[in-house]
Amino acid sequence: MKLASLNSENRDGALIVVSRDLSRAVSAADVAPTLQWAVEHWQSVQPRLQELSDALNAGDVPGSFAFDQTQVASPLPRAFQWLDGSAYLSHVELVRKARGAQMPESFLQEPLMYQGSSDYFTGPRDPVIVASEDWGVDLEAEVAIITDDVPMLCTPEQAKQHIKLVMLVNDTSLRHIIPAELNKGFGFLNGKGVTAFSPVAVTPDELEAHWDGAKVDLALSVHVNDELLGAPLAGVDNYFDFSRLIAHATQTRTLTAGTIIGSGTVSNHDRSRGFCCLSEKRALEVVNTGKASTPFFKFGDRVRVEMFDAAGRSIFGAIDQQVQAFKH
Known part of the structure; x- marks a missing residue:
């Protein structure tokens, strides 16, 4: 599973899941708003993030978009x-x-x-x-x-x-x-x-x-x-x-x-x-x-x-x- 933080008005960015080949991404807002929040609640959110990642890699996620490395924060x-x-x-x-x-x-x-x-x-x-x-x-x-x-x-x-x-x-x-x-x-x-x-x-x-x-x-x-x-x-x-x-x-x-x-x-x-x-x-x-x-x-x-x-x-x-x- 690959995770990134899309630049946003929030100083902690907006959590997205990224495909294995780094070509596509999808918002993880319904699971965790930020990576910090996800890590703090890892035991409960990790399975849901993994499901999202698997679906993204299979090309079966509505709302996915091209992943742009210039648009993310650390x-x-x-x-x-x-x-x-x-x-x-x-x-x-x-x-x-x-x-x-x-x-x-x-x-x-x-x-x-x-x-x-x-x-x-x-x-x-x-x-x-x-x-x-x-x-x-x-x-x-x-x-x-x-x-x-x-x-x-x-x-x-x-x-x-x-x-x-x-x-x-x-x-x-x-x-x-x-x-x-x-x-x-x-x-x-x-x-x-x-x-x-x-x-x-x-x-x-x-x-x-x-x-x-x-x-x-x-x-x-x-x-x-x-x-x-x-x-x-x-x-x-x-x-x-x-x-x-x-x-x-x-x-x-x-x-x-x-x-x-x-x-x-x-x-x-x-x-x-x-x-x-x-x-x-x-x-x-x-x-x-x-x-x-x-x-x-x-x-x-x-x-x-x-x-x-x-x-x-x-x-x-x-x-x-x-x-x-x-x-x-």
């Missing part, structure tokens, strides 16, 4: 909680190596995670608005999940049943702002720009054999200005799958339905797979040559993030954004 246009992890330590290790720092052994035992801004997310085709190119504008292509209500001290095995939806992320990072913020010892704030999610969120069963219950094993494709930046495998070199990330987040608290958890930048030790962020490519250049030659984004640059099934079909639709200057 699946959750805003969320009560957005937690971003760092499950791919090959990314952490390389970036730290480029600045002459070792990765602490503790990073292998417990995931890094921060709580990001979630009062609004941009749509998957909305521009990335920044005030200055000097901020070091970068992308971070990730996989994310949406949970239902999760109890405190949830075990990794228990956590799997709380993963209701999967989607993709472009988490904008402002690399020249981040170091000074981190040096304060209080975490990210201004160093993280707008966050966008894929046009649709999918139930794990849509991923079929490529979902093991806690992670997806497919390549995450990233293009910058129509050139392939990389297609690392999301199921490889994943030190902390989503069950581990949920367990970590619930050590001292519960999670409310609609909580989004990101994997962090997808990255492989096999650098021939390319990269899901510019900073990782720059870090490898520093390690190999002593100097980074790849620039961060300039105004007018575009980024596209997408994931395809074994037959080459887009699963989540595409995050496709242009970097634009903020205007007063």
Whole structure:
């Protein structure tokens, strides 16, 4: 089942069900007004949404319409909680190596995670608005999940049943702002720009054999200005799958339905797979040559993030954004 939030006057959008091939959609208003409402009432609404999805895929739903990825918000246009992890330590290790720092052994035992801004997310085709190119504008292509209500001290095995939806992320990072913020010892704030999610969120069963219950094993494709930046495998070199990330987040608290958890930048030790962020490519250049030659984004640059099934079909639709200057 694939779900999306059509842009509307409601800040949380209007829930629609999308066909498997992303060609058609139908309103889910009679079942659930918004995705947030659906996740909060998942046990009762999921069967009805599934029936609607099955009928749509069979071509038997009155009122269906052509699905337009430019007309949707992020699946959750805003969320009560957005937690971003760092499950791919090959990314952490390389970036730290480029600045002459070792990765602490503790990073292998417990995931890094921060709580990001979630009062609004941009749509998957909305521009990335920044005030200055000097901020070091970068992308971070990730996989994310949406949970239902999760109890405190949830075990990794228990956590799997709380993963209701999967989607993709472009988490904008402002690399020249981040170091000074981190040096304060209080975490990210201004160093993280707008966050966008894929046009649709999918139930794990849509991923079929490529979902093991806690992670997806497919390549995450990233293009910058129509050139392939990389297609690392999301199921490889994943030190902390989503069950581990949920367990970590619930050590001292519960999670409310609609909580989004990101994997962090997808990255492989096999650098021939390319990269899901510019900073990782720059870090490898520093390690190999002593100097980074790849620039961060300039105004007018575009980024596209997408994931395809074994037959080459887009699963989540595409995050496709242009970097634009903020205007007063």
